[in-house]
Amino acid sequence: MPDWSYLRALHRAAPRIADLFAADPARADRFSVKTADLMLDYSKTALDDTARAGLVALCDAGGVAERREAMFTGAPINETEGRAVLHTALRNLDGGSVLVDGADVMPGIRDTLARMRGFCDAVRTGAAMGVGGPFTDVINIGIGGSDLGPAMAVAALAPYHDGPRCHFVSNVDGAHIADTLRGLDPTTTLVIVASKTFTTVETMTNARTARDWMQTGGGDPERQFAAVSSAPGATAEFGIMPENVFGFQDWVGGRYSVWGPVGLSLMLAIGPAGFDAFLRGAQAMDRHFRSADFADNMPVILALVGLWHNQVCGYATRAVLPYDQRLSRLPAYLQQLEMESNGKSVAMDGSALTGPSGPVVWGEPGTNGQHAFYQLIHQGTAVVPCEFMVAAQGHEAALAHHHRLLVANCLAQSEALMRGRSLRQARAMLAGRGLSDPELDRQARHRVFPGNRPSVTLIYPKLTPFVLGQIVALYEHRVFVEGVILGINSFDQWGVELGKELATSLGPVVDGSESAAGKDGSTAALVDYVHRHGGGA
Numbered sequence: 136m137p138d139w140s141y142l143r144a145l146h147r148a149a150p151r152i153a154d155l156f157a158a159d160p161a162r163a164d165r166f167s168v169k170t171a172d173l174m175l176d177y178s179k180t181a182l183d184d185t186a187r188a189g190l191v192a193l194c195d196a197g198g199v200a201e202r203r204e205a206m207f208t209g210a211p212i213n214e215t216e217g218r219a220v221l222h223t224a225l226r227n228l229d230g231g232s233v234l235v236d237g238a239d240v241m242p243g244i245r246d247t248l249a250r251m252r253g254f255c256d257a258v259r260t261g262a263a264m265g266v267g268g269p270f271t272d273v274i275n276i277g278i279g280g281s282d283l284g285p286a287m288a289v290a291a292l293a294p295y296h297d298g299p300r301c302h303f304v305s306n307v308d309g310a311h312i313a314d315t316l317r318g319l320d321p322t323t324t325l326v327i328v329a330s331k332t333f334t335t336v337e338t339m340t341n342a343r344t345a346r347d348w349m350q351t352g353g354g355d356p357e358r359q360f361a362a363v364s365s366a367p368g369a370t371a372e373f374g375i376m377p378e379n380v381f382g383f384q385d386w387v388g389g390r391y392s393v394w395g396p397v398g399l400s401l402m403l404a405i406g407p408a409g410f411d412a413f414l415r416g417a418q419a420m421d422r423h424f425r426s427a428d429f430a431d432n433m434p435v436i437l438a439l440v441g442l443w444h445n446q447v448c449g450y451a452t453r454a455v456l457p458y459d460q461r462l463s464r465l466p467a468y469l470q471q472l473e474m475e476s477n478g479k480s481v482a483m484d485g486s487a488l489t490g491p492s493g494p495v496v497w498g499e500p501g502t503n504g505q506h507a508f509y510q511l512i513h514q515g516t517a518v519v520p521c522e523f524m525v526a527a528q529g530h531e532a533a534l535a536h537h538h539r540l541l542v543a544n545c546l547a548q549s550e551a552l553m554r555g556r557s558l559r560q561a562r563a564m565l566a567g568r569g570l571s572d573p574e575l576d577r578q579a580r581h582r583v584f585p586g587n588r589p590s591v592t593l594i595y596p597k598l599t600p601f602v603l604g605q606i607v608a609l610y611e612h613r614v615f616v617e618g619v620i621l622g623i624n625s626f627d628q629w630g631v632e633l634g635k636e637l638a639t640s641l642g643p644v645v646d647g648s649e650s651a652a653g654k655d656g657s658t659a660a661l662v663d664y665v666h667r668h669g670g671g672a
């Protein structure tokens with residue numbers, strides 16, 4: 136673990152952010168990173184040259200460059216599972232070979248991508264059909280990494296949809312699949328069962344329900360089911376035809392898997408060319424990440440800003456606030472990417488972390504959040520570093536005035552967070568209203584904004600497939616760099632296992648075939664309530 140004390144001392148002595156701008160007219164330029172398309176402005180943070188240099192030094196001390204090279208070249212850096220980490224190979228479209236245990240993985244990746252393209256072309260042109268005719272709808276059944284990536288990206292790229300409608304079912308709550316199936320035609324619906332392991336209870340339960348629905352409604356699961364998985368034996372056992380199965384290897388983590396077959400629903404929605412552009416965007420970010428100096432490296436800087444706020448300043452959460460309605464699922468996607476990757480308590484060698492690991496990540500699109508939780512962001516006692524995102528241009532040319540308002544709101548929020556409003560300013564606002572001085576003072580105190588609240592803004596030209604690919608890869612590499620500096624394994628997720636085990640053992644208790652004896656009093660009382668109110672068997 137790095138020694139944070141030096142940086143913490145810098146933080147305690149840091150001037151107000153607004154004063155940093157006053158002292159350095161070129162600050163916005165010097166504290167932003169640009170790639171060919173994107174700009175990450177981190178000038179509205181308390182970082183100065185000294186603090187930035189101290190953070191960059193963490194990269195050297197933590198071996199970020201060596202670890203980065205190890206990841207890209209297929210070394211088994213996921214040490215607790217003995218696996219390579221090669222989601223970057225999935226978008227290594229025209230790069231060289233990538234060796235895992237001496238064998239090049241690229242031919243297999245290219246072959247699967249070609250099969251996905253062929254499948255999507257057939258579905259999209261009507262060459263492959265359901266019993267009732269060309270496919271009108273696609274349901275992706277998956278959860279976690281087998282859901283959030285394609286669900287996020289399909290929503291993000293709505294202007295590029297020219298294929299069948301895509302739906303996503305993840306929750307084992309029967310409400311999710313029931314509400315989705317209502318109104319769909321079982322003879323023209325394609326179901327993709329997406330599960331790396333093909334054992335996930337939620338996904339297998341939903342897949343069986345969808346199969347029953349299709350059979351009952353006159354569809355043909357043999358023709359109308361596809362699978363995405365690393366477990367071909369299990370897909371065959373479920374009855375999915377091998378030509379409709381798209382495999383990937385265990386060196387693609389679930390939450391990093393949207394770039395391969397897990398992205399099949401996205402490819403169906405936007406077409407193979409659009410999917411290619413998405414991959415090329417990620418590849419462009421990979422190249423930037425691999426080659427740019429740390430101080431000019433967008434994922435590295437985003438990581439260092441994250442570490443500064445969480446580990447140095449002690450801000451326990453960060454809000455991701457896309458001013459882009461089509462990125463409404465991005466906060467949920469990033470919650471898995473960031474919190475499942477870096478929400479750990481032990482370092483790679485098993486020793487306990489001595490400080491915080493990854494922060495709580497949360498958020499909602501703007502402007503909606505402004506009318507809900509921004510009150511706390513502006514005036515609450517906890518400081519929440521904000522990560523704003525906005526496009527220079529929207530897709531709706533006829534609604535450019537909407538977009539101008541959206542941009543103005545986004546920029547206004549980061550400005551307001553930084554500037555705040557002093558008591559003197561608040562008193563001046565209320566002067567002349569005939570209030571007694573104590574009353575004026577009391578009213579003014581409620582209108583004070585502390586300011587000096589940090590934010591970064593990621594700005595991009597327009598939310599195209601190429602730009603989305605860059606944004607998602609940017610966040611993947613940010614998580615990687617934070618994990619390396621914290622000394623943790625960002626690629627396992629042991630913390631999700633215990634709940635799964637207990638759910639399995641609670642199944643027979645909930646359905647009444649086993650007693651709750653031996654369970655704690657709370658669990659037993661909750662089961663009892665379910666049974667007394669018509670639940671259970």
Ligand SMILES: O=P(O)(O)OC[C@H]1O[C@H](O)[C@H](O)[C@@H](O)[C@@H]1O
Nearest residue numbers: 279280281330331332335389631
């Ligand atoms: O793709 P699957 O094997 O069905 O896994 C789906 C998800 O469930 C697991 O519990 C993990 O927490 C996730 O990382 C994973 O993405």
